[in-house]
Amino acid sequence: EQEIPDEEGEEESGEPEPPCPTESEIVRMVVPGTGGRTYRYVLVRSCQTFRRAQRQCSRCYRGRLASIHSRAVNHHLQCTVRARTKRSDVWIGAYASRRVFVSVHAHWMDHSIWNYSKWAPGYPKCFRKKCVTMCTARWRWGSRHCLGKKSPGVGEP
Numbered sequence: 001e002q003e004i005p006d007e008e009g010e011e012e013s014g015e016p017e018p019p020c021p022t023e024s025e026i027v028r029m030v031v032p033g034t035g036g037r038t039y040r041y042v043l044v045r046s047c048q049t050f051r052r053a054q055r056q057c058s059r060c061y062r063g064r065l066a067s068i069h070s071r072a073v074n075h076h077l078q079c080t081v082r083a084r085t086k087r088s089d090v091w092i093g094a095y096a097s098r099r100v101f102v103s104v105h106a107h108w109m110d111h112s113i114w115n116y117s118k119w120a121p122g123y124p125k126c127f128r129k130k131c132v133t134m135c136t137a138r139w140r141w142g143s144r145h146c147l148g149k150k151s152p153g154v155g156e157p
């Protein structure tokens with residue numbers, strides 16, 4: 001389920017892709033992982049829709065929107081986002097949907113296992129599908145309309 005919802009299908013068709021961000025528009029992060037590994041992330045400070053943010057990650061950084069699998073990494077990213085942007089929330093690589101007879105279901109866009117989350121109380125909120133953001137004020141995740149404009153955090157394992 002790589003595709004985000006149909007309601008997003010029509011967006012921005014015909015508009016040219018924006019140029020890749022300059023170094024002054026991004027924040028590079030190196031986050032320690034388990035077993036001595038490190039993960040590199042790029043925080044892009046300019047805002048765009050979820051789909052555009054995804055494309056920018058792959059086109060400009062050969063990465064993808066970040067999937068988060070531990071409290072430590074979440075904390076690290078959240079601290080940086082808080083310290084280095086004025087944004088209230090930034091995209092991460094997940095979306096949430098409600099299925100018939102099933103409660104809200106969240107997925108990582110890269111299909112990795114969903115084994116960690118940090119939802120704000122009452123989230124994810126979704127009648128249809130919603131894209132996931134990391135909120136700076138509450139240290140937690142929220143779900144937002146995918147066509148809203150947010151800055152993306154990019155994962156590059």
Ligand SMILES: *[C@@H]1O[C@H](CO)[C@@H](O)[C@H](O)[C@H]1NC(C)=O
Binds near residue numbers: 069113
């Ligand atoms: C989730 O799974 C990944 C991949 O197997 C693992 O590296 C990570 O530690 C797990 N996280 C938690 C919170 O269990």
